[in-house]
Amino acid sequence: MKAIQTLGLSKHYGRRTAVENVNLSVDQGQIFGLLGPNGAGKSTLVKMLVGLVNPSAGSARVFGFSFRELAARRHIGYLPELFRFPPWLTADEVLTYHQRLLKVAVDAEERAQLLEKVGLKDRGHDRVRGFSKGLQQRLGLAVAMVGNPEIIFLDEPTSALDPVGRYEVSQILNELRQAGVTIFLNSHLLSDVERLSNAVALIDKGIILYQGSLQDAIYGTVRGYQLNLGGLTEASAAEIQAKNPGAVIQWGERPGEAVMALQIVREGLPQVVADLVARGVKLYEVAPEHSSLEEWFLQRIGKDGR
Numbered sequence: 001m002k003a004i005q006t007l008g009l010s011k012h013y014g015r016r017t018a019v020e021n022v023n024l025s026v027d028q029g030q031i032f033g034l035l036g037p038n039g040a041g042k043s044t045l046v047k048m049l050v051g052l053v054n055p056s057a058g059s060a061r062v063f064g065f066s067f068r069e070l071a072a073r074r075h076i077g078y079l080p081e082l083f084r085f086p087p088w089l090t091a092d093e094v095l096t097y098h099q100r101l102l103k104v105a106v107d108a109e110e111r112a113q114l115l116e117k118v119g120l121k122d123r124g125h126d127r128v129r130g131f132s133k134g135l136q137q138r139l140g141l142a143v144a145m146v147g148n149p150e151i152i153f154l155d156e157p158t159s160a161l162d163p164v165g166r167y168e169v170s171q172i173l174n175e176l177r178q179a180g181v182t183i184f185l186n187s188h189l190l191s192d193v194e195r196l197s198n199a200v201a202l203i204d205k206g207i208i209l210y211q212g213s214l215q216d217a218i219y220g221t222v223r224g225y226q227l228n229l230g231g232l233t234e235a236s237a238a239e240i241q242a243k244n245p246g247a248v249i250q251w252g253e254r255p256g257e258a259v260m261a262l263q264i265v266r267e268g269l270p271q272v273v274a275d276l277v278a279r280g281v282k283l284y285e286v287a288p289e290h291s292s293l294e295e296w297f298l299q300r301i302g303k304d305g306r
């Protein structure tokens with residue numbers, strides 16, 4: 001069974017399209033990253049899946065339940081993007097409140113464990129009023145974990161966190177994944193998605209532009225190769241450069257040592273290697289050069305200047 005399956009999911013606000021005909025499929029136990037620029041439709045899509053926004057068209061299933069059913073929500077934890085907890089409540093009271101809302105056991109042990117998990121062990125009796133944005137985000141993550149949900153939707157969970165906080169949240173998410181929990185992550189922070197997600201979707205202007213594995217997305221697009229060479233002569237280098245326009249050679253400290261960067265496709269590599277070997281050049285290493293997630297993102301949404 002899929003954790004999430006949507007069919008033609010759309011949301012229009014008057015004449016503005018927020019989400020258009022989205023067919024999304026998320027496997028159980030994945031950390032799924034939804035990427036997209038501001039206003040792309042990420043939050044609207046999540047809000048439809050958690051039952052907060054009514055779609056204009058289409059349907060969705062969460063763990064086999066129609067997303068309109070209350071039963072589906074029992075499996076869901078949610079950290080909204082712009083949340084505010086009542087400032088007069090303590091962290092422990094916020095969690096108690098959500099245990100009551102979810103109609104799960106009002107369990108002090110669970111609350112203590114959750115606070116410890118998000119690094120708020122000693123702050124349970126402090127009021128939210130005195131929490132920094134980052135501490136509130138940690139509390140938000142604890143709230144999303146109340147009642148052991150099978151899927152957790154996190155809308156920008158690390159936007160207010162410092163690098164240590166981001167690292168700690170990554171650890172928590174990885175632990176949750178190991179425990180079989182599915183994570184649906186909306187994030188602007190491409191580095192977070194790159195580090196955590198195994199599957200991604202890219203949305204722009206409400207339309208899904210890509211859906212698949214992160215490996216295929218980035219590593220499928222090799223820009224060229226770096227060759228680590230020994231025994232290269234000036235004459236061979238000039239001939240190789242003449243055959244491969246755009247080849248960049250950086251000479252090393254010892255004679256004949258060089259790193260050559262070639263902008264060629266995979267199919268062109270064997271010929272270059274054969275050429276080098278025929279010239280008596282020693283080939284120590286061939287490393288493919290990939291685009292970064294950022295380059296891939298900008299290229300896909302047409303903002304890379306092309």
Ligand SMILES: Nc1ncnc2c1ncn2[C@@H]1O[C@H](COP(=O)(O)OP(=O)(O)OP(=O)(O)O)[C@@H](O)[C@H]1O
Pocket residue numbers: 013016017018036037038039040041042043044045081
């Ligand atoms: N309640 C609403 N009424 C009218 N338009 C809305 C409403 N909510 C969202 N929109 C519009 O729908 C589009 C998608 O918004 P959404 O908040 O889903 O984008 P997002 O990808 O989450 O953006 P961000 O990364 O900036 O949070 C935007 O054009 C937005 O202005």
